[in-house]
Amino acid sequence: MSSIISSVRSTWTIAIYTWRQGMRQKTLIGFLLLSVLVIFGSSFLTAFLTQTTGTDTQVDIEAKLLKDICVTTISIFGMLITIFISASVVPGEVQNKVVYTVLSKPVRRFQYLLGKFIGVQLIVIINLALMGGLFFIALYAKQRIMPTLLLWSILLTYFEFLVVSAFTFAVSCSASSPVLPTIAGLFIYVTGNLIEYLKDVYNRAGQTGQWFDELIGKVAYGLYQILPNLQNFSMKTQILYLQPNDPPKDVQFPNLIWPKLWRGTSSRIGFSGARSCSPS
Amino acid sequence: MSAVIETQDLTKIYEGAFKGQDVHALTKLNLTIEAGEIFGYLGPNGSGKTTTIKMLLGLIFPTSGKIRILGRKDFGSPAVRRKIGFLPEGAYYPDFLRGEEVLSFFGKLYGLGGADLRKRIDWAIELVGMKHARKRLVRGYSKGMRQRIGLAQALLSNPDILILDEPTTGLDPIARKEIRDILSNLRDEGKTLLISSHELLEVEMISNRVGILSNGVLQTMGTLDELLTSRDVLLQVGAMSAEASGKLTAAGLEIEDQVKDNVKIRVPDQVSVYDALELCKTQNVPLLSVAPRRETLEELFVRIVGAAERAKEQS
Ligand SMILES: Nc1ncnc2c1ncn2[C@@H]1O[C@H](COP(=O)(O)OP(=O)(O)O)[C@@H](O)[C@H]1O
Ligand SMILES: [Mg+2]
Numbered sequence: 001m002s003s004i005i006s007s008v009r010s011t012w013t014i015a016i017y018t019w020r021q022g023m024r025q026k027t028l029i030g031f032l033l034l035s036v037l038v039i040f041g042s043s044f045l046t047a048f049l050t051q052t053t054g055t056d057t058q059v060d061i062e063a064k065l066l067k068d069i070c071v072t073t074i075s076i077f078g079m080l081i082t083i084f085i086s087a088s089v090v091p092g093e094v095q096n097k098v099v100y101t102v103l104s105k106p107v108r109r110f111q112y113l114l115g116k117f118i119g120v121q122l123i124v125i126i127n128l129a130l131m132g133g134l135f136f137i138a139l140y141a142k143q144r145i146m147p148t149l150l151l152w153s154i155l156l157t158y159f160e161f162l163v164v165s166a167f168t169f170a171v172s173c174s175a176s177s178p179v180l181p182t183i184a185g186l187f188i189y190v191t192g193n194l195i196e197y198l199k200d201v202y203n204r205a206g207q208t209g210q211w212f213d214e215l216i217g218k219v220a221y222g223l224y225q226i227l228p229n230l231q232n233f234s235m236k237t238q239i240l241y242l243q244p245n246d247p248p249k250d251v252q253f254p255n256l257i258w259p260k261l262w263r264g265t266s267s268r269i270g271f272s273g274a275r276s277c278s279p280s
Numbered sequence: 281m282s283a284v285i286e287t288q289d290l291t292k293i294y295e296g297a298f299k300g301q302d303v304h305a306l307t308k309l310n311l312t313i314e315a316g317e318i319f320g321y322l323g324p325n326g327s328g329k330t331t332t333i334k335m336l337l338g339l340i341f342p343t344s345g346k347i348r349i350l351g352r353k354d355f356g357s358p359a360v361r362r363k364i365g366f367l368p369e370g371a372y373y374p375d376f377l378r379g380e381e382v383l384s385f386f387g388k389l390y391g392l393g394g395a396d397l398r399k400r401i402d403w404a405i406e407l408v409g410m411k412h413a414r415k416r417l418v419r420g421y422s423k424g425m426r427q428r429i430g431l432a433q434a435l436l437s438n439p440d441i442l443i444l445d446e447p448t449t450g451l452d453p454i455a456r457k458e459i460r461d462i463l464s465n466l467r468d469e470g471k472t473l474l475i476s477s478h479e480l481l482e483v484e485m486i487s488n489r490v491g492i493l494s495n496g497v498l499q500t501m502g503t504l505d506e507l508l509t510s511r512d513v514l515l516q517v518g519a520m521s522a523e524a525s526g527k528l529t530a531a532g533l534e535i536e537d538q539v540k541d542n543v544k545i546r547v548p549d550q551v552s553v554y555d556a557l558e559l560c561k562t563q564n565v566p567l568l569s570v571a572p573r574r575e576t577l578e579e580l581f582v583r584i585v586g587a588a589e590r591a592k593e594q595s
Binding site: 003006007009010013014017020021022024025093096097098100101102103104105106107108 | 334337338339358359361362364366368370372373374375376377381385386388389390391417433
């Protein structure tokens, strides 16, 4: 029993110190400052516009603009931070040989990796909370309504980051530098968001009857089957077009807590609603 | 006495990308280190010292052979690791932690905590003379400062076994002296130390047993008294003529060092000391002293490693 407790404690120690080191890295702080700047800048800009022309529809349009900028910023900068951190934490310590010192302590390899992964999640969560918190305040200041929908969106965004982070981290464990896992992470992020296009490609392929046309169709279908659909985690359209305190549509809780993230095997999860409610 | 560290035919081959590129880093090492010993593990660069140490700590896996630490086969288990302090070669520590945070990090991994941990950190930082820089990031440390923090983290948990990989490489003379003093204190406390090094003078000062490694093969092992037994004799004489010097050399004596009117002459084992003295007398060479000449560790090292290199070239 005491060995289990001490093993949990070691894992947690590694997580905490990973987090502490991560938060001191300049690249990370740079990303964070930049996103804070964008969120502040956009809310300031829209506030300025509102003052000059104060009609109701104007406020609506500007709130929409603010939301659009902020959601995009959080998603992109948050994702970059996530990929950067997940890709570099383990290869970094392998490269500078710190890993040998740590593993010479009473720590198992499994505890080390788990601790590192939890540490990465702490960094990602803190960053997301900071950016989301600022957006929350900016939005409240603009519309004077508690933007509870935003909290749902942030939660889902974290799940999206978690998928990409886990994948990047797994690749990074067998890489000797952060380059390969970074590319892998970006690949998952981009294709995961464009997955609907893959389906399109598959549907349209095979019309000309040429062999490579069919091949492309098959590849697209294969990718469509195995890649996660990250769009499922996006609430952007809901955030933009619903009231800030509306309840979220289509959040299926059992699926969120027990996420079947890989859509090939599972029924649709999460957020098909995000698309269905878009004003088309 | 009981064996603290024991290896049996320990072998490590690093596999190369292509056939024939394998590196035989360590071949059939049989090593026994008893409790309370200070073992000097010597060898030139690339002879396999670090490879051995990494295997003892379970950081890399042996190609073949057995290891026991404190008599246990599960030498990589946390229970055994808790009893070992390790100073890695090259002094790599987390860049974005402060000196004292490095210690609290590693201390917690050893299961220390609370007031006890704080006390031990203060003690270790004081011991290695890093009080002034304890709040600075390791990133800004010099090589010597990193090495000091490294020694502090190795000693932090008050382990019974210390494995130090080149503890004094890259340090200034004062730091070296300080570290040597720390190590001799540890010896007096009855700790078991394995020190890898190629700083022979230091090893000679603190070790009681040494092993010399070359090309992954242990060439010799024993206490300093056992190994440094040459029956040569050293004559110290005053000023002598060039003619006398020529005669002496012709008789098989070696002039080791000549400073004006103080000459050191080595009488090899195979030449009779009486003949040498007779020769000095007939040549009117003033005799200052006659003493046994113990081989230095450096001479032993050069001789043994040199012989191993030549044997390798011939094969
Ligand atoms: N990871 C590795 N891969 C391949 N060869 C290695 C590796 N580590 C060490 N070696 C080789 O093994 C030999 C012994 O190295 P090492 O144990 O570091 O020597 P020492 O510590 O005595 O200087 C050297 O020839 C070195 O090049
Ligand atoms: Mg070495």
